[in-house]
Amino acid sequence: MVSALGMTAVLGGCGAGADSDEVTLRLVAADYGDSEANSSQKYWDGLVEQYEKKHPNVTVDVSVYSWNDVDRKVKEMVAAGDAPDMAQIGAYADYAADDLLYSADELLSISTQADFAAQFASAGEVDGTQYGMPFAASTRLLFYNKTLFAEAGLSAPKTWDQLAADAAALKADGVKYPYALPLGSEEAQAETMQWLLSGGGGYTENLGTSYGIDSAENVATLTWLKDDLVGKGLTGPVAPGKLNRADAFAAFANGQVGMLNGHPTLMQMAAKKGVKFGMVPMPGVDGQTKVSMGVADWMTAFKQNGHAEQVGDFLDFVYDEKNVLAFSREYDLLPVTASASDVMSTAARDKDLRPFLEELPLSELYPVGRTSWATVSAAVKKRIGGAVVSGGSPTAVLAGLQSTALRAESGE
Structure with a gap:
């Protein structure tokens, strides 16, 4: 989003006095x-x-x-x-x-x-x-560059394994960001949630009644990202923890990205730059994800x-x-x-x-009805990138985030 225009706030009292209906x-x-x-x-x-x-x-x-x-x-x-x-x-x-x-x-x-x-x-x-x-x-969908996919003889992925294989083929063709993974401070909580949902997990469990950030499903998801995407050099030259969504979107609009999760605004950005793109539901472990992030x-x-x-x-x-x-x-x-x-x-x-x-x-x-969510979201933005780098520990990072969530829930 851009800087605001017309930023003057009326900071005086409201209304025109007790004797006025205005x-x-x-x-x-x-x-x-x-x-x-x-x-x-x-x-x-x-x-x-x-x-x-x-x-x-x-x-x-x-x-x-x-x-x-x-x-x-x-x-x-x-x-x-x-x-x-x-x-x-x-x-x-x-x-x-x-x-x-x-x-x-x-x-x-x-x-x-x-x-x-x-x-x-x-x-x-x-x-x-x-x-x-x-x-x-x-909501979010997986955007893919139709031109780059056609040149590599690829079709849109429906599973994680297909996504990784497509990314490897795009890398072999010299694509700068085969899959752009923005886990930087701008909106890491969104990219993270989309991946967690695609792995059958999420930030909460038990129908949203409690945090489940360190669940086995979430650990498996981040471990796959670390080993099968980031570790194989399929996410581009910028470490995911340093890549922000705005930069990833700009790179897609410049034809440098094979795939990324995007929201409707990206359609207009890409179209303005002449990028031909397709959109499909987020791939999951065994097929397209049934639940998207909203x-x-x-x-x-x-x-x-x-x-x-x-x-x-x-x-x-x-x-x-x-x-x-x-x-x-x-x-x-x-x-x-x-x-x-x-x-x-x-x-x-x-x-x-x-x-x-x-x-x-x-x-x-997001679990926005929880007063703890602001604290949890800020912690995800700060730490989640460390879970997928070489030497990083998805288990430790997620356990730390779960502890942060529980402390925030209890008002500590």
Whole structure:
């Protein structure tokens, strides 16, 4: 994501005084654009203009920040006692645990709540109450360079062994990154989770009730990555722990990558550079993975300033079908509502997103409802690359991450 545009926040008090019916709502949002032309500030400005025409007593001030900054910015505002009315960010559980957020029930109409895709509504819950309102979603597919595959006489892999064999053939042809494995600090938790799921494991077990990071399945997955991909020189010249997702995507768009896990944004990047690509479900041990990784970003509403009625009315507008569709189409993201998903699943203009939409119902999300997840995610980003290097120990790294998770769970 790029640096935000229009970053001025209105930091004064909300509203126009006790004798006025006029209300000013502040929204802090993340930027999904990659240039000034498609900054999220432009999206929100247009949406707010429509809303304010019909609600002359409500002003909505939107401040957009890059993904590198937005969560930190909101945290600083909350710590300073100056919480925004709404924040569209990456996590919500810590704020919910501190009783700082309105629940969805306190804000949204029944029809808006019912329209959320079931797995996202559930993922937004803490102790059975929904505080995180899903805002945007994506899933992952395996992207492969059709030109490089054709030159090597390859077909898209369905199993790990086929993926490794394809990578070896691409390496023999001089491809720089046969399989790009970004386990660097930017988004290692995503690449890791996709691989863990493809090996029959994941971050949690027992239907998500507890962490299972050091499970036998996860150890086997990372051991395979270490021995059969990284150890055989099939992941390129940059150590996985030093390779970030953005750099891996850029390399794919430049024709230097044979395969990598990607989300919908990569389609546009590759197409702009003329790269012909295919997309298939992530290979697994014995066949294509049945469960994909899903990611959702969240809308939250803070109680500090009140205004539940006005916030709820504005969010009902935000989640109107046409607005969800407009946002999803602008940024190649998947809608979080059933009504918009139904439209995109059949509309000709959305056919490129259809493979990702098909993966969505079976996707598994990060355990974002746990207040410990932020700590665990940061630890994964920092340590997971060390599990696959020469001399690294998947067993030791995963055991250390499990210990970190359990300490975070207990509040230590």
